[in-house]
Amino acid sequence: MAEHLLEVRNLSVEFHTAAGVVHAVKSISYHLDKGEKLAILGESGSGKSVSSSAIMNLIDMPPGRISGGEILLDGRDLLTMPAEERREVNGRRVAMIFQDPLSHLNPVYSVGWQIAEAMTTHGLAGSKAREEGLRLLRRVGIPEPERAMRKYPHEFSGGQRQRVMIAMALALRPDLLIADEPTTALDVTVQAEVLKLLKELQRETGMAVLIITHDLGVVAEIADRVVVMEKGTLVEAGTVREIYKNPQHPYTRKLIAAAPGKGVMHEPGARAEPLLSVRDVRKTYGSFEALKGISFDLMPGETMAVVGESGSGKSTLARALLRLDEPDSGTALWKGRDLFALSPSELYKLRRDLQMVFQDPTQSLNPRMTVFQLISEAWVIHPDILPKARWRERVAELLAQVGLSAEHMSRYPHQFSGGQRQRIAIARALALEPQLIICDEAVSALDVSVQAQVIELLDKLRREMGIAFIFIAHDLPVVRDFADHVMVMQQGEIVELGTIREVFETPRQAYTRALLAASLSPDPDAKAGCPEPPAADAEILIPKRSH
Amino acid sequence: MLRFIRQRALASLISLIGLIVMVFFLSRMTGDPAALFLPVEASAEMKDQFRELHGLNDPILVQFARYVGDVATGDLGQSLRKARPALDVVLEAFTWTLWLAIITMTLVTGAAIVVGSLGAFRSGGFFDRFSSMISLVGASVPDFWLAIVAIVIFSINFAILPTSGTGSVLHWILPIAVLFVRPFGIIVQVVRGAMVGALSSAYVKTARAKGVKSGPIIFIHALRNAMLPVITVVGDQAASLLNGAVVVETIFGFPGVGKLMIDSILQRDFNVVLAAILVTAIAIFLMNVLIDLAYALLDPRIRH
Numbered sequence: 001m002a003e004h005l006l007e008v009r010n011l012s013v014e015f016h017t018a019a020g021v022v023h024a025v026k027s028i029s030y031h032l033d034k035g036e037k038l039a040i041l042g043e044s045g046s047g048k049s050v051s052s053s054a055i056m057n058l059i060d061m062p063p064g065r066i067s068g069g070e071i072l073l074d075g076r077d078l079l080t081m082p083a084e085e086r087r088e089v090n091g092r093r094v095a096m097i098f099q100d101p102l103s104h105l106n107p108v109y110s111v112g113w114q115i116a117e118a119m120t121t122h123g124l125a126g127s128k129a130r131e132e133g134l135r136l137l138r139r140v141g142i143p144e145p146e147r148a149m150r151k152y153p154h155e156f157s158g159g160q161r162q163r164v165m166i167a168m169a170l171a172l173r174p175d176l177l178i179a180d181e182p183t184t185a186l187d188v189t190v191q192a193e194v195l196k197l198l199k200e201l202q203r204e205t206g207m208a209v210l211i212i213t214h215d216l217g218v219v220a221e222i223a224d225r226v227v228v229m230e231k232g233t234l235v236e237a238g239t240v241r242e243i244y245k246n247p248q249h250p251y252t253r254k255l256i257a258a259a260p261g262k263g264v265m266h267e268p269g270a271r272a273e274p275l276l277s278v279r280d281v282r283k284t285y286g287s288f289e290a291l292k293g294i295s296f297d298l299m300p301g302e303t304m305a306v307v308g309e310s311g312s313g314k315s316t317l318a319r320a321l322l323r324l325d326e327p328d329s330g331t332a333l334w335k336g337r338d339l340f341a342l343s344p345s346e347l348y349k350l351r352r353d354l355q356m357v358f359q360d361p362t363q364s365l366n367p368r369m370t371v372f373q374l375i376s377e378a379w380v381i382h383p384d385i386l387p388k389a390r391w392r393e394r395v396a397e398l399l400a401q402v403g404l405s406a407e408h409m410s411r412y413p414h415q416f417s418g419g420q421r422q423r424i425a426i427a428r429a430l431a432l433e434p435q436l437i438i439c440d441e442a443v444s445a446l447d448v449s450v451q452a453q454v455i456e457l458l459d460k461l462r463r464e465m466g467i468a469f470i471f472i473a474h475d476l477p478v479v480r481d482f483a484d485h486v487m488v489m490q491q492g493e494i495v496e497l498g499t500i501r502e503v504f505e506t507p508r509q510a511y512t513r514a515l516l517a518a519s520l521s522p523d524p525d526a527k528a529g530c531p532e533p534p535a536a537d538a539e540i541l542i543p544k545r546s547h
Numbered sequence: 548m549l550r551f552i553r554q555r556a557l558a559s560l561i562s563l564i565g566l567i568v569m570v571f572f573l574s575r576m577t578g579d580p581a582a583l584f585l586p587v588e589a590s591a592e593m594k595d596q597f598r599e600l601h602g603l604n605d606p607i608l609v610q611f612a613r614y615v616g617d618v619a620t621g622d623l624g625q626s627l628r629k630a631r632p633a634l635d636v637v638l639e640a641f642t643w644t645l646w647l648a649i650i651t652m653t654l655v656t657g658a659a660i661v662v663g664s665l666g667a668f669r670s671g672g673f674f675d676r677f678s679s680m681i682s683l684v685g686a687s688v689p690d691f692w693l694a695i696v697a698i699v700i701f702s703i704n705f706a707i708l709p710t711s712g713t714g715s716v717l718h719w720i721l722p723i724a725v726l727f728v729r730p731f732g733i734i735v736q737v738v739r740g741a742m743v744g745a746l747s748s749a750y751v752k753t754a755r756a757k758g759v760k761s762g763p764i765i766f767i768h769a770l771r772n773a774m775l776p777v778i779t780v781v782g783d784q785a786a787s788l789l790n791g792a793v794v795v796e797t798i799f800g801f802p803g804v805g806k807l808m809i810d811s812i813l814q815r816d817f818n819v820v821l822a823a824i825l826v827t828a829i830a831i832f833l834m835n836v837l838i839d840l841a842y843a844l845l846d847p848r849i850r851h
Binding site for chain 2: 057058060062087088089090091092095096098100103104105106107108109110117118121122152154168169
């Protein structure tokens with residue numbers, strides 16, 4: 001049998017917690033050859049990150065324990081290797097980049113120092129390492145690399161930080177790069193650029209790439225083969241095309257079906273008297289113009305999607321409409337009355353009509369309150385809505401409406417999954433029977449299949465209760481099946497505003513087209529925005545390592 | 548960086564002015580200075596004379612202006628008991644206290660960082676549990692008791708160290724050892740807590756993925772990040788030593804500012820008390836500026 005670069009055989013990992021033993025990875029096997037690009041696809045809790053942490057020896061033991069199996073690198077088992085030899089593997093043979101580059105870079109050391117350390121720790125001289133670091137920064141496309149060497153992680157943008165991480169990982173020309181959700185925290189256009197860079201570097205160096213992701217689009221973009229994980233087991237493996245065109249396992253089928261952007265687009269009806277009419281809203285922070293004159297109308301029961309990348313002003317807009325942040329100028333007529341001119345007591349009455357669902361339900365739900373307390377709190381604040389005797393009954397109704405049950409009432413938020421928590425947050429918003437719910441990235445933190453369920457729920461609420469939505473997202477496909485109108489924002493301005501069909505089928509602005517192009521398609525035959533990198537004759541800035 | 552220092556120094560200066568105002572008015576609010584300065588049996592005539600002499604009959608704002616002028620020129624009045632300028636008396640004592648504090652806190656910080664970091668690295672292990680227990684005992688034990696027990700054991704039973712006073716290096720050992728215990732106990736726990744957090748951080752994971760050895764991971768990657776809360780507590784503990792470790796200085800007959808203050812209060816040497824308050828306050832303000840500087844040196848995010 002030919003030897004693989006990496007072979008994981010019957011790997012099992014468990015965690016010993018107060019609640020008992022959690023089997024995070026249950027006897028999985030896969031392999032990776034030289035220069036191959038393998039994706040591990042799975043949702044949160046599938047064990048995909050744990051299995052890669054085991055390769056890098058990054059599992060904290062205790063509470064973790066590798067209860068069985070082998071991880072062979074060039075035929076040698078990493079799990080039984082002497083500690084010093086094992087340490088030498090990291091960075092030299094196998095390197096890793098992570099999801100959130102800001103927290104994964106040490107905040108108190110300069111970027112140049114951190115890149116150089118990757119080399120000096122394996123015996124390279126300091127001056128040589130810095131020279132090499134400079135070249136790497138130039139190669140990954142950091143502007144002004146000499147100055148960048150002396151800068152600290154917080155002085156870079158998210159995309160640049162990930163480029164720095166990549167430079168650091170590639171410093172010693174590893175044979176295998178493990179990328180754990182490398183683009184998940186990035187804007188779509190930045191994601192496309194980083195993936196393009198990864199692909200280029202893979203071609204130049206011929207390294208193998210193991211990419212861990214929840215995103216079918218990323219898989220289609222970068223991988224040759226894919227293994228699908230669910231609840232710690234490996235459910236399916238094959239080439240990307242096989243898996244996408246002909247998924248065998250029900251879970252894989254579900255994942256592929258849940259990918260957004262394939263349903264029927266809404267056709268909004270005629271527009272009459274607007275529920276909310278926003279005119280020329282402006283907001284500046286110091287010298288930074290966050291909103292440069294935003295105007296739009298929202299009809300009752302309609303959904304307006306607000307799409308833009310970070311810094312586009314979409315969250316500022318939401319906060320201004322709810323007067324969590326006072327806008328500098330402009331009007332927002334709510335049924336004929338200007339929201340921005342309301343006195344505090346009038347605003348208090350109006351709050352019940354306008355509710356918000358936030359991105360991260362872990363943070364927006366008080367961990368020390370039960371679900372009953374969380375939902376009924378709205379009636380404590382607005383006591384005239386519902387007599388106390390009916391609270392339990394109504395909470396049960398609301399829970400049923402969002403797909404939970406009455407017995408969940410006495411539990412605490414940590415006892416629920418991410419998707420369930422967001423349902424609780426939605427139930428809480430519904431408690432006051434609002435006419436408009438503003439969802440700020442309400443599904444961005446959720447797994448694809450859960451995302452689809454939550455969007456379905458919101459759509460149902462709109463149909464049955466006539467609630468209008470302002471739905472903020474950073475990604476276009478997510479809003480395609482749900483919104484009536486889309487507003488694309490960039491740097492505090494509306495660059496495009498139209499019905500969902502207009503924006504998706506005939507985008508007028510270059511920025512909208514760039515956003516649409518950067519959205520990754522899960523279909524491997526429909527490779528999105530990043531063209532294939534030039535082949536072998538391109539300039540090679542990183543020379544091959546000589547063995 | 549220079550702007551940062553200027554800003555912090557300015558902020559401290561404002562609090563210092565506030566303190567001078569407070570010291571002046573509080574000293575006037577605690578009663579008639581003539582009654583405080585003069586012996587109880589002084590006649591009304593003597594009090595009048597005293598007031599006239601020290602300008603205590605002038606309007607309070609005039610007195611305040613004069614006081615500020617005096618402070619600015621370094622004139623804090625005469626010590627009534629020692630017939631020397633109060634400032635000289637205080638500065639002499641303060642030098643002793645300052646050295647005591649510097650030596651003690653240097654030893655404490657160094658030891659606490661090593662013990663706390665190693666405990667955090669193998670958290671839950673034998674060394675961690677042992678050092679946690681020791682530090683808890685250290686943080687809770689009363690220093691006057693420890694001082695007396697130390698004298699009994701080392702000075703009386705074994706007779707290897709002097710009981711009190713100054714004169715040789717040996718005289719420093721017991722005061723420093725006794726003052727060491729409590730801040731050590733507290734700071735070990737702060738270091739350990741901060742290090743447990745830093746060692747489980749994402750950037751430490753990155754360092755491990757790079758193949759960095761355990762030593763640099765603890766003492767380069769994690770420690771510098773963990774130092775911020777530690778510095779705050781070190782400053783806090785140092786401030787209480789600078790204020791004069793009253794009990795310990797008194798027990799060991801150490802001529803520091805704490806002992807001076809107690810003695811001066813008992814002897815109603817009011818100018819010395821006021822001068823001591825001012826000097827220690829200025830020292831603590833200067834130390835806070837140093838701590839802000841240390842923050843900025845350690846964390847570039849504060850610098851920018």
